[in-house]
């Protein structure tokens with residue numbers, strides 16, 4: 001697949017002197033869903049703001065759909081829809097007017113049918129004549145999404161799309177993003193909810209303190225860095241872990257009915273078979289075993305910790 | 311300019327006029343009422359004692375000054391609010407991320423604000439007709455002058471709106487600088503009526519040249535020659551355009 005966004009050597013130093021981006025290189029492929037993960041202040045919004053023309057790069061280059069964001073800003077920006085992190089809307093405007101305005105602002109001819117489709121897809125059609133100040137927070141966020149989609153962008157930036165959105169609406173949002181991908185739109189989202197990246201993204205980039213630590217296929221990332229947890233369901237509950245098990249990273253759960261063992265799935269010796277042998281030697285019987293992959297959240301936390309330790 | 315650019319300009323222009331329409335009643339009533347009040351107070355009370363200035367009936371004499379005064383404040387307030395509000399609410403993100411050039415942005419915002427202040431200027435002119443008979447000596451020049459004034463003060467207001475970081479800063483220039491300068495700039499009297507050294511000092515007030523020029527289009531004479539007035543408007547336009555060019559080149563108070 002061809003890349004639709006190319007970021008090379010991007011740095012950003014704010015007027016305060018703070019270095020928010022320290023040389024970011026990243027390519028986004030057309031049609032993929034890319035999740036940018038990072039703690040507060042990592043530089044996610046800064047990066048998006050530069051690509052979209054809201055902040056100026058200090059050095060480095062960014063190309064969007066082949067257009068340099070500075071020299072050919074019209075070409076670059078025409079391809080982008082942006083839903084910023086902060087909820088900012090024209091409170092006194094009606095929903096339909098503000099969406100129509102966005103389409104015009106991006107130079108697209110009026111298309112009422114298309115605007116209607118977007119509003120219907122976002123369940124805003126019934127509210128189209130309401131002033132924005134009459135909407136709930138989640139609806140306002142959807143209005144911002146509608147504005148971003150109104151000019152048929154090829155790339156959609158969603159800066160924490162589900163912040164402050166309830167669980168049900170979050171599911172709807174995921175569904176919507178999935179549907180958008182079906183239409184060929186490239187989606188870049190930032191999030192603090194790891195489950196969100198896990199649920200939707202094709203690739204994940206982890207950023208902290210202005211540096212992109214890694215970019216991986218989500219599945220590869222989880223395989224590469226994933227720890228696994230083995231749950232051993234015991235035949236009979238035990239009161240405490242016998243000291244003979246201390247050489248494994250085990251813990252007791254479910255009122256003594258389960259032993260959990262966390263191990264590195266990539267290691268030469270996982271320690272699983274020796275643990276099971278030891279249990280047999282100790283006369284501890286079990287009736288079930290299962291393993292589960294660590295979530296991105298676990299991976300993320302351990303990555304950030306590694307980075308801090310380094 | 312391509313069709314795409316025109317659409318963007320039209321979108322902003324319509325959005326801004328729509329904003330004005332939300333308050334059209336006060337927006338239009340205020341100039342009518344203030345103009346009437348000025349006529350009652352200045353035209354009636356003072357005009358009965360001071361019948362003529364430079365051979366012009368006093369009530370007619372103050373009409374150009376009244377129109378200019380309202381247009382100055384309208385232009386500055388409308389244009390500065392138009393760009394300050396998106397900065398304040400955060401909706402400026404959309405403008406900054408849109409494929410719109412600096413020139414298009416300015417044409418749209420300043421065009422909309424200038425439209426409103428031209429409407430207000432016209433309303434005052436019409437209201438004034440209810441109180442006095444005025445014959446305009448150079449009607450085309452008058453209309454042209456109004457457009458020039460509206461555009462230059464809207465450009466000035468646009469700069470102010472970008473510079474301002476609080477509502478107080480937004481108001482301080484029009485209230486503390488432009489208003490007094492207008493009052494002292496010969497809106498209600500002729501500079502010739504002042505004694506020295508005030509007459510010479512007054513000539514350092516740029517507003518004098520603007521009001522004088524506009525008065526010239528009405529009566530064929532002003533405090534200073536029309537060429538000085540035109541030079542002043544041209545200078546103001548040039549300075550404002552240069553500053554706006556710099557603002558967009560550097561992203562001053564617009565881009566992080």
Ligand SMILES: Nc1ncnc2c1ncn2[C@@H]1O[C@H](COP(=O)(O)OP(=O)(O)OP(=O)(O)O)[C@@H](O)[C@H]1O
Pocket residue numbers: 014015016018019020038039040041042043044045046047085566
């Ligand atoms: N206008 C600014 N001036 C100076 N520093 C800034 C400015 N905007 C952001 N920063 C700093 O840059 C760093 C990155 O901020 P950014 O908003 O990009 O983080 P983020 O990854 O989006 O965080 P969050 O997850 O909280 O949204 C932060 O340390 C922030 O304080």
Ligand SMILES: [Mg+2]
Pocket residue numbers: 044045046085159
């Ligand atoms: Mg952010």
